[in-house]
Amino acid sequence: MAPTEQETKMAHPRMAAGALFFDAAGQVLMVEPTYKDYWEIPGGYVEVGESPLHATKREVHEELGITPPIGRLLAVDWAPSEAEGDKVLYLFDGGQLDPEDLARITLQREELRSFAFVSPEQIPQRTIPRLARRILAGVEARDVAAPVYLEHGQRPGNEAA
Template sequence: MTNVHLPPAEYYATLPRILAAAGAVIRDADGRVLLVRPSYRDHWEIPGGALDPGEDVRQTCQREVKEELGLDLVPGRLLVVDWMPERPGSRPRPPLCNFLFDGGTLTEEEARLQVRLAAGELTDWKLAALGEWDTLLPPHMVRRLHACSRALTQGTTAYLHHGFDPSV
């Protein structure tokens, strides 16, 4: 194969397209994590969403938390990066890279007073304990939250592949 040097715009057009998203792991003093229930899904999620043009992932996290929960949150350190491979089939999706940041802590009382759900997008929120994650979240999100919990206690950042640590 001949190494052809393309003009930048043409070269970039040949590269794969990936999506990026960011979310915040907001918890209480007991380690329960704030989850939201989207109106368009049959499971709960971590607050967050897709990158908008011109944003970096930290800005995305901050914007999504503000839009979804009405909270002015400054994202803390990066806890987890989770690479989600391309999904072919009836619901295709390009590869997706999720960035999860430390969203700090809220008491249940503070959450009740401050959380304002995005109308039409979210139907509920809750502080979910570790034992509830399996029933509320898809398996890859449960693995992702466990990795976030480890990162918080160990002061590390984890890289995952669809919720799994590829180095293990």
């Protein structure tokens, strides 16, 4: 059956989800993918029938080999891409990793080279601008205990020229 005119106008975005993890100094855990030239946070695409929270838990376990509790939503970012189309990205609070979790991290070697804790000031040097903005907005949302809505990593009305 062919889609209706209304259905062809509806967005069908890709969804991805990830978590921000912190150390005792408030630095953010970032991972170095084998297939990108910039650093990321743990996470990935949401599969059909899967919630963004469940996808975050699954991806963290697959990528890092740990299953820490994943907390509240920090940010939702609408970030369409010319190459990939509409995307909606969810960012959750992974909390502070304890020494036991850090000792159990086992990287998914086919996807990740390394991981490091990065100060918020260093994040823009490690990753692409829209991801840096999203991470920093998530750090801020965690500090004020309120989630934030973003477009391309920025609060609407704060777009770069």
